[in-house]
Amino acid sequence: MMATVYWIAQFLGAIVAAYSLKWLYPPQIVAVTRLGGQSISADISLIQAISLEAIATFFLVFVVFGTAVDPRAPKVGGFAIGLTVTAGILSIGPLTGGSMNPARSFGPAVVTHIFEGQTAYWVGPLLGGIVAALVYDRLFLSRNRDVEPVDHGEISR
Numbered sequence: 001m002m003a004t005v006y007w008i009a010q011f012l013g014a015i016v017a018a019y020s021l022k023w024l025y026p027p028q029i030v031a032v033t034r035l036g037g038q039s040i041s042a043d044i045s046l047i048q049a050i051s052l053e054a055i056a057t058f059f060l061v062f063v064v065f066g067t068a069v070d071p072r073a074p075k076v077g078g079f080a081i082g083l084t085v086t087a088g089i090l091s092i093g094p095l096t097g098g099s100m101n102p103a104r105s106f107g108p109a110v111v112t113h114i115f116e117g118q119t120a121y122w123v124g125p126l127l128g129g130i131v132a133a134l135v136y137d138r139l140f141l142s143r144n145r146d147v148e149p150v151d152h153g154e155i156s157r
Contacts, residue, residue, distance in 0.1 A: 038097020053124025
């Protein structure tokens with residue numbers, strides 16, 4: 001249930017942000033920048049774009065689990081996550097735009113009506129995120145669900 005609320009908030013936030021940029025910038029800038037909307041390089045195929053987005057998203061979600069979700073995680077979440085986003089954008093940005101999040105690509109697409117590459121920006125991150133979550137959950141998260149860290153408060157039954 002909360003995942004659905006989170007997704008809706010992300011997509012609405014991306015659309016509101018893109019409309020805000022459209023309102024703030026001159027039409028020439030909006031046309032040239034596509035409000036941050038990405039495009040896939042002509043040098044790669046759709047399957048390659050999906051794969052690149054999936055791999056980058058895998059690393060991002062894995063780092064989120066390892067620094068922010070896991071109760072035993074070191075308290076370096078924002079720094080590690082930011083470095084992972086930076087590495088993802090630097091490595092695949094020239095080829096796909098480095099989305100790693102469907103909402104990040106969907107907001108500008110809705111406002112500019114340019115939906116180029118949306119398949120890669122949805123399929124890749126969803127696949128990569130699901131695989132990363134499953135791998136981290138199976139390999140690293142505690143199987144003892146009744147034990148909560150002290151800083152999470154009491155367990156309600």
